[in-house]
Amino acid sequence: KAGVTQTPRYLIKTRGQQVTLSCSPISGHRSVSWYQQTPGQGLQFLFEYFSETQRNKGNFPGRFSGRQFSNSRSEMNVSTLELGDSALYLCASSLEARPADTQYFGPGTRLTVL
């Protein structure tokens, strides 16, 4: 089975711009979660989607949004980028949305905001 794929892998934007990141889960997985990883903050949970519905949301401002499509693919959008948004954005897929489900991470998108 193919693993979780994320596109693009690297992105450079300037402050004020917006960005859309894409995540394709493992075939058959219906849950997708997004995380922001920075050196100082570790893995910060952004949101979780299951069957096109947002089930959980982390403590991030409204500039961060996401959605999931009927094929389970997910996108996250960050509007009005700030320097502090520079990070590795990871998505993880799991079979269902049960807490005990193993999460399979993609390689991440490295976002740099200048």
Place this chain on the structure above:
Amino acid sequence: GQQVMQIPQYQHVQEGEDFTTYCNSSTTLSNIQWYKQRPGGHPVFLIQLVKSGEVKKQKRLTFQFGEAKKNSSLHITATQTTDVGTYFCAGSGGYQKVTFGTGTKLQVIP
């Protein structure tokens, strides 16, 4: 809300020495998972513990879930350079979303 802390934050060991990272939750967990992230890579699932007092081994790695299900540990015997990376625990309580710990970054000096 649920908080999961890990100590230490960083650990440097000489190759061949043992290493332990500890994970502590502010609430009782229904299960705990451990992940490893190699430098430049992404987190990869290692193991899941569910039962109180559970101990599981994977070669040189020993994972333990506390009796009160609020803490866990990962012990590596005789570290090797291939063990380098950041180790995360991730816990959830019932139907809550999984919360990742702060991570322990392991450096192994050859």
